[in-house]
Amino acid sequence: MGDDGMILNFDLGGDSLAPARTSGGFKGRWTDRLKAKRAQNYRAKKSNGNVNVAVGEGPPVRQRAERQERPQRPKAQPAPEPTEPEKPKSRASLVQADSVLKKKRQELKSLGKVPEGANGTFMSSLWTGNPEAAPITADTQTEETEEKQAPSNAPLADGASTFANLGITPVLANHLTTKLNLKAPTAIQKTAVPELIKTDSDAFIQAETGSGKTLTYLLPIVDRIMRMDATSRQAGLFAIIMAPTRELSRQIYNVLETLIHCKNGPHWIVPGSVTGGEKKKSEKARLRKGMNILVATPGRLLDHLQNTTALEVDKVRWLVLDEGDRLMELGFEEDIGKILDILNARSKVAMQVESSMPKRRVTVLCSATMKANVQKLGEISLKEANYIAAEKTNDGEDGEDGSEKFLAPAQLRQSYIVIPAKLRLVGLNAILQRALIRETAHPKIIVFFSCTDSVDFHFSVFTRKAQQTEAEIKHEQFLARQAKRDLKAKGEDGEKKPEPFVNPAIEKGHLLNSQPLIHKLHGSLAQNIRTATLASFTKSKTASILFCTDVAARGLDLPNLDLVVQFDPPFSPDDHLHRIGRTARAGRDGRAVMFLLPGPEEGYVDAVLKKGIREGQLVRADVDEVIKKGFGAEEKSKKRDFEDKASEWHLDVERWVMEQPEVAAMAAKAWGAHIRAYTTHVSAEKQFFNHRGLHYGHLAKSFGLREKPTAIKVPSNEAGGAKGKPARGAQIKGAPGAGKKRRFDMEDIGDVAGEEAIKKMRMAARAMERKGGLSSEFNIG
Numbered sequence: 001m002g003d004d005g006m007i008l009n010f011d012l013g014g015d016s017l018a019p020a021r022t023s024g025g026f027k028g029r030w031t032d033r034l035k036a037k038r039a040q041n042y043r044a045k046k047s048n049g050n051v052n053v054a055v056g057e058g059p060p061v062r063q064r065a066e067r068q069e070r071p072q073r074p075k076a077q078p079a080p081e082p083t084e085p086e087k088p089k090s091r092a093s094l095v096q097a098d099s100v101l102k103k104k105r106q107e108l109k110s111l112g113k114v115p116e117g118a119n120g121t122f123m124s125s126l127w128t129g130n131p132e133a134a135p136i137t138a139d140t141q142t143e144e145t146e147e148k149q150a151p152s153n154a155p156l157a158d159g160a161s162t163f164a165n166l167g168i169t170p171v172l173a174n175h176l177t178t179k180l181n182l183k184a185p186t187a188i189q190k191t192a193v194p195e196l197i198k199t200d201s202d203a204f205i206q207a208e209t210g211s212g213k214t215l216t217y218l219l220p221i222v223d224r225i226m227r228m229d230a231t232s233r234q235a236g237l238f239a240i241i242m243a244p245t246r247e248l249s250r251q252i253y254n255v256l257e258t259l260i261h262c263k264n265g266p267h268w269i270v271p272g273s274v275t276g277g278e279k280k281k282s283e284k285a286r287l288r289k290g291m292n293i294l295v296a297t298p299g300r301l302l303d304h305l306q307n308t309t310a311l312e313v314d315k316v317r318w319l320v321l322d323e324g325d326r327l328m329e330l331g332f333e334e335d336i337g338k339i340l341d342i343l344n345a346r347s348k349v350a351m352q353v354e355s356s357m358p359k360r361r362v363t364v365l366c367s368a369t370m371k372a373n374v375q376k377l378g379e380i381s382l383k384e385a386n387y388i389a390a391e392k393t394n395d396g397e398d399g400e401d402g403s404e405k406f407l408a409p410a411q412l413r414q415s416y417i418v419i420p421a422k423l424r425l426v427g428l429n430a431i432l433q434r435a436l437i438r439e440t441a442h443p444k445i446i447v448f449f450s451c452t453d454s455v456d457f458h459f460s461v462f463t464r465k466a467q468q469t470e471a472e473i474k475h476e477q478f479l480a481r482q483a484k485r486d487l488k489a490k491g492e493d494g495e496k497k498p499e500p501f502v503n504p505a506i507e508k509g510h511l512l513n514s515q516p517l518i519h520k521l522h523g524s525l526a527q528n529i530r531t532a533t534l535a536s537f538t539k540s541k542t543a544s545i546l547f548c549t550d551v552a553a554r555g556l557d558l559p560n561l562d563l564v565v566q567f568d569p570p571f572s573p574d575d576h577l578h579r580i581g582r583t584a585r586a587g588r589d590g591r592a593v594m595f596l597l598p599g600p601e602e603g604y605v606d607a608v609l610k611k612g613i614r615e616g617q618l619v620r621a622d623v624d625e626v627i628k629k630g631f632g633a634e635e636k637s638k639k640r641d642f643e644d645k646a647s648e649w650h651l652d653v654e655r656w657v658m659e660q661p662e663v664a665a666m667a668a669k670a671w672g673a674h675i676r677a678y679t680t681h682v683s684a685e686k687q688f689f690n691h692r693g694l695h696y697g698h699l700a701k702s703f704g705l706r707e708k709p710t711a712i713k714v715p716s717n718e719a720g721g722a723k724g725k726p727a728r729g730a731q732i733k734g735a736p737g738a739g740k741k742r743r744f745d746m747e748d749i750g751d752v753a754g755e756e757a758i759k760k761m762r763m764a765a766r767a768m769e770r771k772g773g774l775s776s777e778f779n780i781g
């Protein structure tokens with residue numbers, strides 16, 4: 001990401017993007033395959049006594065033989081290109097296969113009107129040379145069960161659980177039911193709120209996504225402050241709430257505002273926030289005026305604690321650490337340690353005891369997951385804390401370690417699709433298309449990608465005007481220029497009046513039969529755009545899709561989200577839970593689908609997806625069925641006419657990529673970034689997500705690229721880098737931007753959650769921050 005100029009060096013090991021070999025077929029770079037083929041020919045000729053070898057077909061020298069002894073790839077790997085010598089085939093069968101492929105290409109050519117092989121490109125069919133996925137067997141669940149699971153994070157419907165029974169003041173309880181329309185507390189609220197009102201103990205609150213943790217810690221704080229004799233904003237700062245991102249901080253601030261603005265309520269309670277993304281001067285002015293509850297990001301809070309004398313913390317009675325695991329993942333441990341030291345040093349709480357207020361500073365740590373890093377944060381921040389988890393509402397069983405076994409909301413219906421790389425784009429189109437028809441009248445869908453470039457590319461794919469030729473585009477541009485000239489001639493050009501704000505991250509989508517509003521969100525976008533985009537998606541009353549990176553995976557409450565699509569698999573099991581947790585919140589229904597490649601990625605199903613969910617809750621979607629339904633082919637039709645429909649759509653994307661150099665550069669950049677992001681899966685999951693198993697050529701196809709991987713020029717991310725120039729460090733042919741020491745920037749790593757990458761990013765981010773200002777993926781405040 002060039003805009004913050006942040007660049008990191010990573011040593012991914014010498015073999016990071018190097019080709020791999022198998023015992024049988026040879027996979028990897030085509031040059032190496034060619035060499036292996038020549039060596040094979042040479043050996044064959046030698047054994048026949050015919051060693052009259054031509055130049056370039058020389059004997060396999062020692063190095064070559066050594067290279068072949070590299071570790072073998074796992075067995076189930078993507079199938080090779082049709083030309084690969086997987087196993088010796090008879091000439092007759094090769095000729096037959098070739099003629100089938102040729103026939104197919106002819107058909108596609110007539111559909112797409114694209115000259116085959118133009119500019120040295122290679123046009124392969126979507127439907128040939130794809131690796132086989134493990135077959136669907138009788139044991140594979142392919143249909144959703146009729147039986148619906150009772151929601152596990154819904155407000156309690158037992159009649160006895162009311163807000164008034166939680167022990168909060170009647171004014172507040174009344175406000176929740178009448179103004180905020182909340183009928184009853186959720187399970188975690190029922191358990192934790194009375195505890196936090198009655199005791200002054202630290203607490204670790206763990207509850208699944210969408211279970212209302214925000215109100216769980218806000219209610220006791222607001223309630224106990226409300227019980228004080230009415231004072232004012234100058235009475236002091238009583239609570240600090242820390243959250244890892246600006247978006248989350250703002251969301252918490254908004255909930256807080258709605259809570260304190262209750263009729264007959266304590267109008268004097270003043271909330272505030274300091275999260276960065278605005279001038280420090282404005283934040284200082286707010287702090288100077290005084291506030292009673294402060295929501296902040298850790299970096300910005302520490303900055304003010306160290307440099308803003310107006311921020312007095314001697315009366316702080318609560319410190320809340322929300323999204324504990326994310327705070328740790330983003331490397332805030334050190335900042336939090338310093339914040340705690342400052343709070344301890346300046347605290348005078350013990351001297352000023354108010355009857356309703358805690359007699360000591362209470363720290364509350366919240367998390368949906370219980371990872372080692374959360375426990376570490378607990379060790380740093382909590383003293384003799386109570387562990388508070390929700391009372392089990394339905395069939396809640398405990399896992400082997402005694403913790404809650406089911407982590408995803410019970411009512412969330414999950415599925416996965418094992419789809420070859422070449423078909424990924426048509427697969428995404430089909431899933432979206434289908435969801436737009438199948439879900440509610442105005443569905444909301446979120447699609448997770450591994451990196452910002454991929455978000456940008458796919459946003460452009462689905463918002464492009466299909467079938468628009470270059471001539472049409474030029475004509476449109478001409479008309480726009482002319483309109484501007486006319487305005488100028490009339491003296492009404494935009495110079496005098498400020499141009500209205502047009503959010504570049506929101507556009508009308510162009511899917512086959514629908515035009516949803518498509519949004520994109522990632523860390524390379526300016527803060528005002530991100531805020532406006534989230535607000536638009538949240539409030540949208542029409543069908544809407546959000547393409548995003550993991551910046552939207554944690555804590556964000558996006559109301560009425562129907563479907564979560566993990567187009568790129570998450571980088572850790574926790575990321576998975578948080579991503580899918582954006583739907584099925586507070587008892588609502590929700591669906592989630594994950595894309596997996598045939599081969600090692602399929603192992604992820606048993607290892608991760610099936611864990612933490614109820615029996616029979618995970619369904620495997622059939623690729624053909626999904627594409628058939630998504631592309632509107634007749635359901636009962638036995639003919640594979642959906643292939644033609646999908647090919648036609650894909651050809652249009654390819655043509656759009658090919659015809660415009662800037663689109664081709666965007667596609668190449670996205671393809672390169674996608675592969676680099678793939679290398680950052682956590683080590684425990686490398687067995688499923690190993691970049692050596694990726695078929696770069698097939699992946700390129702799904703980015704609308706026709707070039708062979710070695711011919712794809714990944715534009716440099718470096719400032720001033722020439723367009724179309726391969727990225728620095730791209731010395732290993734066939735590997736986008738690959739090299740031993742590689743340059744990553746924020747868009748590479750800011751959006752991926754590889755633990756090492758995050759750690760390194762964080763260190764560099766701190767350095768950048770010290771140098772003065774950083775607009776980062778993670779909104780370091």
Ligand SMILES: Nc1ncnc2c1ncn2[C@@H]1O[C@H](COP(=O)(O)OP(=O)(O)OP(=O)(O)O)[C@@H](O)[C@H]1O
Pocket residue numbers: 154155182183184185186189207208209210211212213214215367368554555556557559581582585586
């Ligand atoms: N008692 C309740 N009744 C109905 N809805 C509720 C209740 N409490 C909270 N909610 C709603 O549930 C949604 C999720 O709440 P919240 O964002 O606090 O969840 P969370 O547990 O923090 O989730 P995550 O772990 O994903 O951050 C919000 O829209 C909130 O308004």
